[in-house]
Amino acid sequence: MRSVENALQLEVPLNAQLIRNLMMGAHATHDHIVHFYHLAALDWVDIVSALKADARATANLGQKLSPWTGNSYDAVKASQDRLKTFVGSGQLGIYGSGYWGHPAMKLSPEVNMLAAHHYLQALEYQREINKVVAILGSKTPHIQNVAVGGVANPINLDSQSTLNMERLYYIKTLIDKVGDFVENVLLVDTAAVAAFYADWTQVGKGITNYLSAPDMPMDTKGTTFALPGGYIPDGDVTKFQPIKSYNDAFFKDNVKESIKHSWYDGDWDRHPWEEDTVPKYTDFQDDKKYSWVKSPTFKGKPAQVGPLANVLCMFAAGHEPTKKYATRMLDTISTLAGAKVGIGALHSTIGRIGARSIRCAVLYDTLKSQWAALIxxxxxxxxxxxNPPTFPSGVQRGYGFHEAPRGILSHWIVIENGKIKNYQAVVPSTWNAGPRNSQDAPGPYEASLVGNPVKDPERPLEVLRTVHSFDPCLACAIHVFDRNRNEIVKVKAV
Amino acid sequence: MKDLEYGSMNEETVCGFSRRDFLKFCSTLAVGMGLPLSAGAKIAEAVTAQKRPPVLWLSAQECTGCTESLLRANHPTLEKLILELISLEYHETLLVGSGKQAEEWRTKSMKEYKGKYILVVDGSIPVKDNGIYCKIGGKTVMSLLVEMATDAAAVVAIGSCSSWGGVPSADPNPTGASPAHEVLKNKGVKTPVVNIPGCPPNPYNFLSTVLYYVTFKKLPELDDQARPKFAYGRLIHENCERRPHFDAGRFALQFGDEEHRKGYCLYKLGCKGPETFANCPVQLFNDVGSGAWPVGTGHPCFGCTEKGVGFTVPLHTPARPKYLTPPSLFTEVYPGKEGISPGVKALAAGFAGAAIGAAGAAAVTGLGKKDDDTKDKGE
Structure with missing residues (x-):
């Protein structure tokens, strides 16, 4: 949508920007909650150990950590009974293959139980925030209200078939309800996991060139944004360079993708507008082609994208809500760990998880301000x-970017006489999961696994912790070999 | 506690509901599926049996949208479903274990529940070049589908991709993306297949189908495309809240115009409701009350459930109505025009009204192919 608008230099009405922003913020909030509790937490939290916890001690711990009202003894006990009944049924389903009792699991039964309790509660809150997306987007997932030039939601406070006061206040109510959970549960739980696994601040740094998009445009042209973004080379926040607008050449001119190690025909490094996508599968070839993913670079180098990149960029830009929640998170970790933890700890496996929660809390503040701006x-x-688009004859090129839950997403389009001539999407997981580039430099996943501990090669849980910390949007295979290159186990991370 | 959860209907609570609420829930479900009220008790019995029915879920060329839709379901919720109603044995995204542990669990479950499990498939099956475009643990998803469907009691294809190919099958279909039922037919697998198309489908269409099967040990009544009639038995157009505007000739011509802001019919914006079979306007999405579906918020339906419409016909190209019943007595919003019926006029107006954007340029072609099929497929 944004790539076409950029190609046509079409302005988007402010209402449409704000409606899109509300949907983006609500969707990302759901996504971050689900990622932590349902797709990553069970790498760190032992559900079987949780069954042994004392429910009262668990409730006390929860009440000590947070003012959240959902940590009562009765609520915790109900969750534990539910899990006991489930395990007692003997049908363990998706949980049967978990890494329970693994030597890398270190939390006490009570901490495990508190996390398991919130695992169940989080399902409810991610559903609630998704309702914001559904009210505006017609349904979720796969929203159906965006159009080139704006949105399809008519605003008419005096009609029963449009966006009216009832719908707007439903949205507001949902934002507040879920914000409470994000601030008092998600932020606290990720800080606790980070504090109890403090050694993981030293693991999984990988690539420290960080790239993120500014998002939540606050004008019709995309020149001011509620959330800043840009580029940080070599992990040095003082070298932050902002991306300033939808037409900023700094972003447009510095993105390339390589297919040297990807299953596509050829061996090139090209700007997205010049690319093609012609599959040529060879199966796994260690030193040649070994992935369906292309390998993107920014200024010729791999870059890490995602909430960590976004939080570091917003922090570097002096964004107040980011500073507030990052400080709160780091202070909580420091208190629980009994040692001062600074922002440098974020360059790690556990840092990526913590940064995702910081971003989720920032989104809560942003959702409130976006709603107020719309009203x-x-x-x-x-x-x-x-604003209706018109398509002139000739060739137009455009690109659009978005700070998606997993990081910067950019779409690149070439239009010729009103028809699409080329379309390329450079998506967040491509930045992070890409194979070695044309210079044979590894991407973020590969680099972050160097030095990653593995206690039991048959059950390499620690590898999953690092790969899951990126929130992969795809399934990828990690092959664990011994020194004689015998494959021990293949791990599929999703 | 165990007895309470899985014991007889005489206990105080069933599956965490009070007995009364549980029966009410089952009755509501039964009515939702067009069954007699008494069927509710049968549903209740089935879901409280000792063993939860096993379900294995295979993901092919997909975007995880179908799984995501279940995360949003409220009745029952995902946690209610997998902790208390079924036993979800294998699902790549939700499985806690990975790699070797995941594959071992899959084969263990297939053996343990041979001939008894439901296989859910999301995503299309790439068949070109022997299926190398989608592999899991070194096997093509094409071979996995055959292996897993052979020992299943029934296959439920969730989403348009596994039902009829969906977005990956759009021209030029580089991977040979095919629906599950077609692959199984070609390989001689006889396991019955139900299609639940949609992008993603409404989760309640999927949940109700699975709970129907679990309860009655048979599939719900299907149409000629193996879609459950309770969900796909009628055109969207037949249940649309904007239908009176269509019949009266009141149309929005552009997003945000006065007619759009009055909630008029979206036919001239390319709404595919007149040729798409689905229950969107009555089921609605995400339990947020009235208007929560594409046409309800103001966006034309693009026919995501319908083969040959969704991902095939441009967004703003006028629909080819399956059957028209234009009332001749209604007055028009634009008086002073030729005295033909509003329905026919609506059709003709599609030529002029739909030219929005690049897609609109190609819009005119759709009308020439008006479907003559006037036979009532609805119930």
Missing amino acids: ENIAKGDVKTF
């Missing part, structure tokens, strides 16, 4: 939601 704009009498 304020409607109050001014502006009900415009759409």
Whole structure:
């Protein structure tokens, strides 16, 4: 959508920007909650150990850590009974293959139980915030309200078939409800896991060139943003360079992708507008082609993307909500770990998980301000939601970026006489999961696994911790070999 | 506790509901599926049996949207479903174990529940070049589908991709993306297949199908495309809250125009409701109340459930209505035009009204192919 608007230099009405922003923020909040509790936490939390916990001690621990009202003894006990009944049924389903009792699992039964309790509660809150997406986007997943030039939601406070006061206040109510959970549960739980696994601040750093997109545009042209973004080379926040607008050449001119090690025909390094995608599968070839993923670079180098990159960029840009929640997170970790933990600890496996929660809390503040901005704009009498596009003859090129839950997403389009001539998507997991590039430099996943501990090669849980910390949007295979190159085990991380 | 959870219907609670609420839930479900009220008790019995029915889920060329849709379901919720109603044995995204541990669990479950499990498939099956475009643990998903479907009691294809090919099958279909039922037919696998198309489908269409099967040990009534009639038995157009505007000739011509802001019909914006079979306007999405579906918020339906429409016909190309029943007595919003019926006029107006954006340029072609199929497929 944004790539076409960029190609046409089409402005997007402010209402449409704000409606899109609300959907992006609500969707990302759901995504971050689900990633931590349902796709990553069980790498760190032992559910079987949780069954042995004292429910009262667990509730006390929860109440000590947070003012959250959902940590009562009765609530914790109900969750534990539910899990006991499930395990007692003998049908363990998706949990049967877990790494319970693994030597790398270190939390006490009570901490495990508190996390398991929140695992169940989190399902409810991710559903609630998704309702914001559904109200505006018609349904979720796969929203159906965005259009080139705006959104398809008519605003009419005096109609029963449009975005009206009832719908707007439903959205507000949901934002507040879920914000409470994010601030008082998610932020606290990730800080606790980080504190109890403090040694993991030394693991999984990988690539420290960070790239993220500015997002939540606050004008019709995309020149001011509620959330800053940009580039940090070599992990040095003082070298932060912002991406300033939808037309900033700094981003547009510095993205390339290589297919030297990817299953596509050829061996090139190209700007997305010049690329093609012609599959040529060879099976796994260690020193040649070994992945369906292309290998993107920014200024010729691999870059890490995702909430960590975004949080570091926003922090470097002096973004107040980011500073507030990052400080709160680091202070909580320091208190629980009994040692001062600074922002440098974020360059790690556990740092990526912590940064995701910081970003989720920042999104809560942002959702509130976006909602207020929408109400304020409607109050001014502006009900415009759409600018119709016109497609001139000739060739237009465009690109659009978005700070998606897993990091910067960019789409690149070439339009010729009103038809798509080329379209390339450079997606977040491509940046992180890409194979070695044309210079044979490894991407973030590969680099982050160097030095990663593995206690039991048959059950390499620690490898999953690092790969899952990126929140992969795809299944990838990690092959564990011994020194004689005999494959011990293949791990599929999803 | 165990007895309470899985014991007879005489206990105080069943599956965490009070007995009364549980029966109410099952009755609501039964009515939702067009069954007699008494069927509710049968549903309740089936889901409280000693062993939870096993389900294995195979993901092919997919985006995980179908799984995500279940994360959003409220009745029952995902946790209720997998902790208390079924036993989800294998699912790549939700499985806690990975790699070797995941594959071992899959083969163990297939052996343990041979002939008894439901196989759910999301994503299309790439068949070109012997299926190398999607592999799991070194095997093509094409071979995994055959292996897993052979020993299944039934296959449920969730989403348009596994039902009819979906977005990966769009021209030029570089991977030979095919629906599950076609691959199974070609390989001689006789296991029955139900299709639940949609992108993603409404989770309640999937959940109700699975719970129907678990309860009655048979599949719900299907149409000629193996879709459950309770969900796909009628055109969207037949249940649309904007239908009166269509019949009266009141149309939105552009997003945000006065007619759009009054909630008029979206036919001229390319709405595919008149040729798409689905229950979107009555089931709605995500339990957020009225208007929570594409047409309800103001966006034309693009026919995501319908083969040959979704991902095939441009967004703003006018629909080819399956059957028209234009009322001749209604007045028009634009008086002073030729005295033909509004329905026919709506059709003709599609030529002029739909030219929005690049896609609109190609829009005119759709009308020439108006489907003559006027036979009522609805119930």
